[in-house]
Amino acid sequence: MAMDIIQLVQNPLFLLFLLFIIVAFLYAFRSYIGPLVTALFFDYVIDAGLSFADDLIGVGLTGIDVGDWVAAVILFTKYKGQVGNAWAILFALEAANFGLSFIPGIGEGFELLFSAVPIVSLVIFYKQYEANQFYYPIKEYAVYLRDENAEKFKNVEETVKAFEKEYSTGNYEKIKREGKLVKEELFGQVQQTITGKLSRAQQYIITTLQKEVDAGSGKLHQQDIATLSNAIQQATRDIETDWRLADSEANQILHSVSSLVYQVGKEELQVKKEEPQDAFKQAA
DSSP, rough: OHHHHHHHHHHHHHHHHHHHHHHHHHHHTTHHHHHHHHHHHHIIIIIHHHHHHHHTTTTTGGTTTTHHHHHHHHHHHHHHHHOHHHHHHHHHHHHHHHGGGTTTTHHHHHHHHHHHHOOHHHHHHHHHHHHHHHHHHHHHHHHHHHHHHHHHHHHHHHHHHHOOOOOOHHHHHHHHHHHHHHHHHHHHHHHHHHHHHHHHHHHIIIIIIHHHHHHHHSSSSSHHHHHHHHHHHHHHHHHHHOHHHHHHHHHHHEEEEHHHHHHHEEEEEEEEHHHHHHHHHHHH
16 A cells, blocks of 8 residues: 555656646635735744744743734734734734733743634635635726727726736725725726627617518518517626626627627618519510
8 A cells, every 4th residue: 555655646647736736726816825925924933033032031921012012013014004903912922922921821832822823814715705705806807898898998997007006015904995896897897898888789680670560571570579678687687696697698698789780780681672673574
């Protein structure tokens, strides 16, 4: 069994697969790496390191944790702008061991416990997750508008650039506050773009296809119009729940309607060409 595991680990294909998994993992969590590395530094180098320094020089053993208090000030100053005063105060209290170091006998145990828990890293991980819930949809909306509606993209381009710059600073309080507004604004533009496609399809149905049905040529029926109208209504409902699906549906509907309009127009043109020939034959 042990030999099989060794052979598997030494297999180049296994190593290549393992490397692929690692790269894929790092790529998937690439936005977390920088903030987490910084947070871990403050958790274990600043907080735990200064706490250990207290004990190393003998000060911490008396319950007077100068290093912990210094770490508390550093953490509060560093993160109050990024995560808000409430979280920054929690970081500072945790660095100061919530004052429990003064309890005789068990104070050192609390100190070791709080030094081991990476509370800053855990909170930063959550805050980065929250920020990503705004950043990635906004980025996706912007790419869609750039490809589908250059005029609307031009109107929001500067707003998107400003938000991306804010995102790169890691100011989570501002990202959450401004991200909500930017996300809603861009989604509104996306919604209008998709609705515009459906409106064009509906207009073609009213101005051309319905007239063909009313003419009674037999090439297009009322059921066909009803099917297209139902598809438009469904795509309109899908915008709120799955805008990508709604856009795909809108493109398909617009393509189908445009093809029918083209076919109807082509047949009408053919009829007009044949009418003078029929008149000439009758005259002859």
